[in-house]
Amino acid sequence: MKVVSIGTGTKSLNKHSYNPLGTEIHDSHAEIVARRALVTFFSNEVIGLLTDKLSLDKSILTLNKKKTKFRLKKRYQLHFFTTKPPCGGCSLDLTQGGSDFAFTGGAKALKNFWISNDKTKIEERQSSDLMTKPFRSDTPVENRSASLSCSDKIMTWNILGLQGKILGLFLQPVYIDSIIIVGNPAHEKTIKNGLTLQGKLELTKETAENRCIFHKEKRISVRHKVTLSTASFSIMNLKGE
Amino acid sequence: MEENFERKLANVVLKEYESVLKQKFKSSHEVFTTKTILAAFIIEDTSGN
Numbered sequence: 001m002k003v004v005s006i007g008t009g010t011k012s013l014n015k016h017s018y019n020p021l022g023t024e025i026h027d028s029h030a031e032i033v034a035r036r037a038l039v040t041f042f043s044n045e046v047i048g049l050l051t052d053k054l055s056l057d058k059s060i061l062t063l064n065k066k067k068t069k070f071r072l073k074k075r076y077q078l079h080f081f082t083t084k085p086p087c088g089g090c091s092l093d094l095t096q097g098g099s100d101f102a103f104t105g106g107a108k109a110l111k112n113f114w115i116s117n118d119k120t121k122i123e124e125r126q127s128s129d130l131m132t133k134p135f136r137s138d139t140p141v142e143n144r145s146a147s148l149s150c151s152d153k154i155m156t157w158n159i160l161g162l163q164g165k166i167l168g169l170f171l172q173p174v175y176i177d178s179i180i181i182v183g184n185p186a187h188e189k190t191i192k193n194g195l196t197l198q199g200k201l202e203l204t205k206e207t208a209e210n211r212c213i214f215h216k217e218k219r220i221s222v223r224h225k226v227t228l229s230t231a232s233f234s235i236m237n238l239k240g241e
Numbered sequence: 242m243e244e245n246f247e248r249k250l251a252n253v254v255l256k257e258y259e260s261v262l263k264q265k266f267k268s269s270h271e272v273f274t275t276k277t278i279l280a281a282f283i284i285e286d287t288s289g290n
Contacts, residue, residue, distance in 0.1 A: 180247050
């Protein structure tokens, strides 16, 4: 096993701080930073192959059947590890006495982004809601992060792949084969709900399940209860740099 | 068997993280705490090579 990218971080820019040139990283949560490093890792592989600095034998990539794009060799599996359940749907606690799909927590439904809530009110969300990064209900709208929650972003990676649009011109979609989350096993159901579509997109359930990796549920695991709080720094690293 | 896989994977990640910290900060003690939220992608060669 080889760790190809690592990320740490808990912060994201608020809407007020966005740069019109797009030169700032909006979302520095650990999961997102790690994925950015992974894209760089795959980009370096593709560039190496295209410039003949790397041979197909030594690369983790190979050509697809039509020889139009690269793809991850079948013998390789991609695992995602995180020391805390991703923010959003995975980190929300089940409401006492409520249904399985009603949550409380810091993440807010995207549809309520512009609403200034009284902080004493508990906002109820459905699992079908896309959510933003967590913020306090009394945070002014201009200071809220407009980035989607990590749970929702991971959900989209499971449908579209991790490679992104630009690298996708050269590389077939790359999917996560298993997710290992350090956390309380009691939250396993919440985590699985948070990472699956649950009607979040206008796709049929059948389409979603066919393209989503979570039919391999036996590989999703939640182990070792650990108490974690936030740290104020972010690190991004990828193998070899 | 699954649990062994998870533990092995966690150990690989933490070991790598420690080496990254030593490389970037010269010491792993300054920022290596349980407060850190860490995420990583790992590639496994299932052919055994």
